[in-house]
Amino acid sequence: MRPIGALLGAILLVAAAPAARGGDAPAGRWSDLECMGCHQQATPELTAAWRAGAHGGAAAAVRCIACHGDRHPGSAVKARRAATCIGCHGGAGAPVARSYLTSKHGVIATIEGPRWDHARPLSDGNYRAPNCAYCHFHQAGHGTGGDVADACLDCHSSRFTDVLSDAGRRGMAIGLAKVREAEAAIAARREGMDLSDAEEAELAALLRAMREGPLAGLRLGIVHQAPDFQWWLGQAALDGALLRIKASLSRLRRRKALGDP
Amino acid sequence: MADEAKGIGLYGDSWRPDPVHEYWDPGAYHRPERELVEGRFAGAECVECHQGVTPGIVNGWRQSRHAKPAGAAAPVACDGCHGGDHQALRFPTPADCGACHDRQHGQFLEERRYGFPSHALAMERAVDAKHFVDKPKAEVASCLQCHSVATKCDSCHTRHAFSAAEARRPEACITCHSGPPHPDDETYFASAHGRRYLAEGAGWDWSKPLVKGNYPVPTCAYCHMREGRHQVADKAIWKFGIREVNPRTAENNVKRRRWIAVCADCHEPDQAKAWLAGLDDERKRAWAMLYEAEAILRDLRGDDLLHPAPGARPPYPLDWWEQYWPIARIGFYEGQASAFYNVSGIERDYFEMWYFDGLGAYKAAAHGAPDAVREGHDRLARSLERVRAEAASLRALGTAERAAGVRADPGPLWLRGPYTDLNRERN
Numbered sequence: 001m002r003p004i005g006a007l008l009g010a011i012l013l014v015a016a017a018p019a020a021r022g023g024d025a026p027a028g029r030w031s032d033l034e035c036m037g038c039h040q041q042a043t044p045e046l047t048a049a050w051r052a053g054a055h056g057g058a059a060a061a062v063r064c065i066a067c068h069g070d071r072h073p074g075s076a077v078k079a080r081r082a083a084t085c086i087g088c089h090g091g092a093g094a095p096v097a098r099s100y101l102t103s104k105h106g107v108i109a110t111i112e113g114p115r116w117d118h119a120r121p122l123s124d125g126n127y128r129a130p131n132c133a134y135c136h137f138h139q140a141g142h143g144t145g146g147d148v149a150d151a152c153l154d155c156h157s158s159r160f161t162d163v164l165s166d167a168g169r170r171g172m173a174i175g176l177a178k179v180r181e182a183e184a185a186i187a188a189r190r191e192g193m194d195l196s197d198a199e200e201a202e203l204a205a206l207l208r209a210m211r212e213g214p215l216a217g218l219r220l221g222i223v224h225q226a227p228d229f230q231w232w233l234g235q236a237a238l239d240g241a242l243l244r245i246k247a248s249l250s251r252l253r254r255r256k257a258l259g260d261p
Numbered sequence: 262m263a264d265e266a267k268g269i270g271l272y273g274d275s276w277r278p279d280p281v282h283e284y285w286d287p288g289a290y291h292r293p294e295r296e297l298v299e300g301r302f303a304g305a306e307c308v309e310c311h312q313g314v315t316p317g318i319v320n321g322w323r324q325s326r327h328a329k330p331a332g333a334a335a336p337v338a339c340d341g342c343h344g345g346d347h348q349a350l351r352f353p354t355p356a357d358c359g360a361c362h363d364r365q366h367g368q369f370l371e372e373r374r375y376g377f378p379s380h381a382l383a384m385e386r387a388v389d390a391k392h393f394v395d396k397p398k399a400e401v402a403s404c405l406q407c408h409s410v411a412t413k414c415d416s417c418h419t420r421h422a423f424s425a426a427e428a429r430r431p432e433a434c435i436t437c438h439s440g441p442p443h444p445d446d447e448t449y450f451a452s453a454h455g456r457r458y459l460a461e462g463a464g465w466d467w468s469k470p471l472v473k474g475n476y477p478v479p480t481c482a483y484c485h486m487r488e489g490r491h492q493v494a495d496k497a498i499w500k501f502g503i504r505e506v507n508p509r510t511a512e513n514n515v516k517r518r519r520w521i522a523v524c525a526d527c528h529e530p531d532q533a534k535a536w537l538a539g540l541d542d543e544r545k546r547a548w549a550m551l552y553e554a555e556a557i558l559r560d561l562r563g564d565d566l567l568h569p570a571p572g573a574r575p576p577y578p579l580d581w582w583e584q585y586w587p588i589a590r591i592g593f594y595e596g597q598a599s600a601f602y603n604v605s606g607i608e609r610d611y612f613e614m615w616y617f618d619g620l621g622a623y624k625a626a627a628h629g630a631p632d633a634v635r636e637g638h639d640r641l642a643r644s645l646e647r648v649r650a651e652a653a654s655l656r657a658l659g660t661a662e663r664a665a666g667v668r669a670d671p672g673p674l675w676l677r678g679p680y681t682d683l684n685r686e687r688n
Binding site: 227242 | 279280281283284294315316317318319320321324397399400401402403404406407419422427430432433435436437439440441442446463568569601602603604605606607609613654658661662665667669671674675678679680681683
């Protein structure tokens with residue numbers, strides 16, 4: 001695939017070259033292939049970072065126009081708006097968006113965002129609160145999954161961010177300890193019991209739900225600083241998930257001790 | 262946090278604060294800078310340096326009335342609130358803000374006399390809760406993030422713009438007033454008031470005070486902080502919703518008249534009376550279901566059918582005497598919700614029915630979201646059915662075990678594990 005991809009890229013570069021030489025980019029409309037044709041030359045660091053990240057590396061890659069639209073004027077502005085990200089990332093009700101939108105950052109962005117000039121770069125505290133791209137694509141970075149800590153420092157002291165992220169790590173470790181306790185309880189009980197496939201599946205489903213629900217919620221609550229996700233949808237929900245797994249194990253054991261199949 | 266740092270509140274001797282607490286309760290825990298910059302600075306010097314170091318907060322301040330006060334007043338610069346000595350910088354407390362904003366601070370302090378629920382008493386409510394004391398502090402650090410509404414003013418007027426207009430918007434409240442026990446955001450946004458706000462609110466002039474005629478529909482602060490008064494407690498009838506109340510006591514009748522006066526900015530008083538009666542009716546129906554579930558649990562406790570029995574569960578470290586006299590707490594417990602962990606499955610089911618379904622329906626009724634009231638009562642009914650079914654299963658198991666002469670020993674399952682050990686040893 002790689003040599004063919006390179007060859008295709010080269011052909012595209014040649015095909016797109018007139019636009020690249022034309023100074024200010026013409027308005028478009030552009031296709032993703034045409035964007036790449038120019039931008040591999042014009043901004044190679046951006047296209048490389050995109051390729052290395054989850055958007056560029058995904059099986060079905062999220063390409064330029066998904067975030068930037070297919071015309072030049074306003075392309076950066078469109079990609080900087082939270083609504084653009086949220087549209088793909090599950091909508092406003094999805095935990096990843098809701099944890100941000102209920103955080104103080106998200107609240108400020110909701111209230112003041114419509115008046116912000118999104119033509120300003122994602123740096124230097126140009127926005128009173130960060131939206132998705134300010135942190136995740138800080139300083140126009142095009143990778144994903146990187147360290148967002150630099151963005152915090154545009155407004156917060158390093159002491160504050162250090163203390164906050166240490167607290168977050170400790171909180172996350174406690175949440176993980178609850179999941180480990182559930183795993184250990186299931187493993188220990190399985191030894192002495194002959195579990196049916198359906199019973200095994202029920203326990204596995206409870207454990208999966210604990211990880212995908214409250215453990216994931218806790219993480220989002222910590223990284224987005226959304227207190228309700230940290231507590232009622234995080235730690236306190238993990239408490240509930242853990243004791244329900246224990247209740248299931250107790251019930252199974254009691255039934256089996258009575259000779260139930 | 263320095264080793265000598267101590268907790269505060271009723272049980273302050275029993276816990277040590279997490280380092281992050283200094284940001285949620287600076288009056289109690291803030292440690293001045295001891296490392297980086299030395300010297301005394303005036304506002305313009307602060308701004309000159311911080312424009313490069315932390316430009317976001319300087320930009321925020323530049324938008325504020327602190328930077329551009331009305332009339333001939335001098336700007337309130339960094340050193341006005343934080344002090345000028347970089348080795349002894351303060352995080353402003355409500356009292357610091359009150360040095361200039363005396364009226365608002367006075368109203369905020371006055372709120373304390375109405376009791377819970379209250380913004381001014383929120384920090385006490387958090388640190389005096391036994392589960393806060395009992396659990397590892399890093400686990401409960403997020404509690405203080407919301408309960409810090411008592412200990413700093415930027416919960417509602419975020420730094421460094423400190424805008425009154427921001428706090429008038431309903432979103433300013435939702436960071437804390439959201440989620441299962443207090444879905445104030447969802448229920449308000451689902452109401453006729455909230456739907457109109459969502460459709461049109463972004464275009465309204467939020468510089469106007471919260472008084473009659475200024476807004477087409479009320480927001481959170483319009484009703485709960487009438488005419489911009491900085492207290493939310495003087496009309497609380499059903500309060501947090503965790504106990505049934507008599508909504509017609511003499512005191513509550515005074516509060517009812519206050520509510521009717523708020524509604525009367527737009528509505529007929531008789532209509533407002535009917536809405537309040539509707540809320541009372543909703544609460545009565547909810548509590549009927551909750552009491553039924555509670556009775557089922559009390560019966561199970563009386564017949565020793567809760568599993569594990571109270572003595573076979575991890576103790577709450579603060580209640581050490583319970584190892585000698587174990588008891589399962591059913592329902593309301595010392596004004597808080599401690600019975601959400603270290604309990605059996607059916608007790609947690611009841612907790613969620615009471616605390617999530619019940620309070621969700623309450624907020625829907627109070628905010629005028631009839632669909633959400635119906636959903637809340639459907640959830641209450643489903644939870645009650647679940648409690649009934651689980652109780653029947655526990656009874657059947659217990660009866661069969663007794664008939665067979667089998668004693669169900671929960672063993673170490675409920676008493677040991679990475680988290681349970683940590684909670685017992687490192688709270």
